[in-house]
Amino acid sequence: MSTAVETREGKREFVRFTLSQRIEHVIQIISFTTLVVTGVAQKYNTHQVAEWIIHAFGGIESTRTIHRLMGVILIVESVVHVALIGWRFARGERQYHMLPRFKDLRDAYHMILYFVGIRKHRARFDRYDFRQKAEYWSLVWGTVVMIATGLMMWFPVQTTAFLPGEVIPAAKAAHGAEGLLAFLAILIWHMYSAHLAPEVFPFDTTIFTGKISEERMIHEHPIEYERLVGQTGEENPSPASDKDHEQVQNEAPATAVAVQSSGSGGGGMDPGSRT
Amino acid sequence: MLCYLFAPRPRVVGPLFCLVMLTASPARAQEAPAASSSSPGPAVPDGEPSLVPHTLAGRADCLSCHGPAGAHPFPVDHARRSNKTCTACHISTRSTGGGARDKRTSPHVTNNYCLACHGTPTAAMVLPDGERLSLFIDQAEYEHSTHGRSHMPCTACHTAQTEYPHPPVTAKTRRELSRGIVQQSCFSCHEKVFEQFKESVHGKALVEAGNVDVPGCPDCHGIHDIAAPHTPLFRLESPDTCSKCHADPKLAEKYGMSAHVTESYLNDFHGATIRLARQEDPDIASYKAVCYDCHGIHDIRKVEDPASHVVAEQLVETCRRCHPGADASFPAAWTSHYEPDRERWPIVYWVNFAYKILIPGVLGPMILYILLDLVRAVINRMKGAKHG
Secondary structure: OOEEEEEOOEEEEEEEOOHHHHHHHHHHHHHHHHHHHHHHHHHHOHHHHHHHHHOOOOOOOHHHHHHHHHHHHHHHHHHHHHHHHHHHHHHOOOOOOOOOHHHHHHHHHHHHHOOOOOOOOOOOOOOOOOOHHHHHHHHHHHHHHHHHHHHHHHHHHHOOOOOOOOOOHHOOOOOHHHHOOOOOOHHHHHHHHHHHHHOOOOOOOHHHEEEEEEHHHHOHHHHHHHHHHHOOOOOOOOOOOOOHHHHHHHHHHOOOOOOOOOOOOOOOOOOOOOO | OOOOEEOOEEEEEOOOOOOOEEEOOOOHHHHHHHHHHHHOOOOOOOOOOOOOOEEEEEEEEOOHOOOOOOOOOOOOOOOOOOHHHHHHHOOOOOOOOOOOOEEOOOOOHHHHHHHHOOOOOOEEOOOOOOEEEEEEHHHHHHHHHHHHHHHHHHHHHHHOOOOOOOOOOOOOOOHHHOOOOOOHHHHOOHHHHHHHOOOOHHHHHHHOOOOOOOOOHHHHHHOOOOOOOOOOHHHHHHHHHHHHHHHHHHHHHHHHOOOOOHHHHHOOHHHHHHHHHHHOOOOOOOOOOOHHHHHHOOEEEEEOOOOOOOOOOHHHHHHHHHOOOOOOOHHHOOOOOOOOOOOOHHHHHHHHHHHHHHHHHHHHHHHHHHHHHHHHHHHHEEEEEEHO
16 A cells, blocks of 8 residues: 655645546536436426426437436446556555445444444444445446446337347336436435535535545544554554544544544545555 | 408409409409409419310310320429319319319409408307307418418318308308318318328228217318428427327227327327427427327327237337337337336336335435434534533
8 A cells, every 4th residue: 555644734634535536526526417407307307497407408309418428428437437446456456445344234333323322432434434335336336227227218229129128118217216316315415424414514625635634534534544554654553442532532633523423525436546 | 341342353342241243254364463453462363374275175084185195284293183183273164165274373252252251350150059160260370371371262172152142051060060171172182191091090980980079180280270281390289189189088988098198108208308399499390209100190090900000010110110120129118108017017117116115215214324413413512512
């Protein structure tokens, strides 16, 4: 692992996302938002707001063209994403932080117990917590479904050459429902963890700047923090046991570490990421 | 105001309701220009075609002279008109020994003659069934119609109403009246359409059974506002045209049809596009399928009819007209106006079912988790405030 520690005004920051990951995120924002707007308008096309949106996009044919153009951008971005992972693997930079583990289930259970007051302390997370992994893999699942069903509707003749005709209306049903699910999930989950959560309100900038403060690292990703700091030998690794978050607060050099921790934002675009 | 002078000919002179008609004769053909300048604007162009004396007056087979190989072949733009319909436009002048007059440019009576009465917005009559039938003809609307633009006289269709007073109306209802005119007039020119139409599900009922529920020409094409059926607007409006009957629950029940075919069409890809395109701009040329692209136009059959365009054996051919290369499994991509259920479209049904569970199943826990987190944040803050 490359060193991930930088210095700025006496405070330490960690590089969390590479430039290519940050660009990927921006592409996702543009394509996802446009796809949702043009897609939901088509799904509920009899609604007045939908009619207004379709009109604003220059009519139904041009709305569809834009939707498909954005779909192509999403496909290209997904292919690039997978290719980058493959490339890193080929170079020997193999990382498995984004893979789901049994610990994620335990962490989720732990957090719920913590919220209801049964456990005293938060779960300790590694580079990606279970919420980020859930969002990442939801995005993967959703993208696969949306691309597959979208292409089926775009190329019905070619699709029915090897699949029964009924898959076309089924694809339409799935595309609409999955799109709605993705839209609502992003609206609720991602907006919450990246914007509205008390710790990050109003805006978690990590996915745009690529950097995360040492305080937040200690608070939100203690396992990763210890691994990094331990390896660089600049600080003694913390005890492996469940760490009291007030202790973490005390260790952290001053300032605004929130009472609660939450997502580091961005939803973890890439399992084979930096450090 | 009581005197109307119509020109060029035939001239109708006299007060309203007391009309004296001076019928045309070849000898007066040259008087036209002078008369027209003082006229209130006739619907027919000035003048008449020059009359060629017919030495063979009354001969039945026009084509013996006017066929492509004859001494006086008909104009090239007449190529698609059949021999039988020569007399639909051309009046044979047997008695005078003169030539044939063109009904279209030189009718027995001009449109202004008719409009003297029918141009009054309040003109109306009550039919035996009690329905009030407006007799008003909007001249501007008619002249904009496809027949009006080619200067067709009223009497081309209203063949019985060439004189005043008119023969008494025998039809009891508006639809009956319109059927009479359709049978008598539309098909005398639109012969090929009639050949198709009389074999269709609508035409059979109309022609053979005298059914007045089925559409005749005016129900789809309009009456005095008939527009060319090749315009984008006609196409975009056509689902509404069919819906006038096919979304009517009463007619659906009477004939055992579904009243939801328009709804299911509009819910699907083709229909939604057509609806939105029309809303955007009624002159958009959208190529998405409308009712008649699949079901046919004048040759609509019952869906089960082996000659139907949409019968199972024929459907893929119909799809291929827009989707070239479509495979035999392609037609199943259209749910045939049915709402997907477990028996009919199981894959669609189960996909919908799965998402009905998946969406709340995913969003519910998310919302719950967020609420728990927020509640804990509030509790911690309160505790912190107490301790601090």
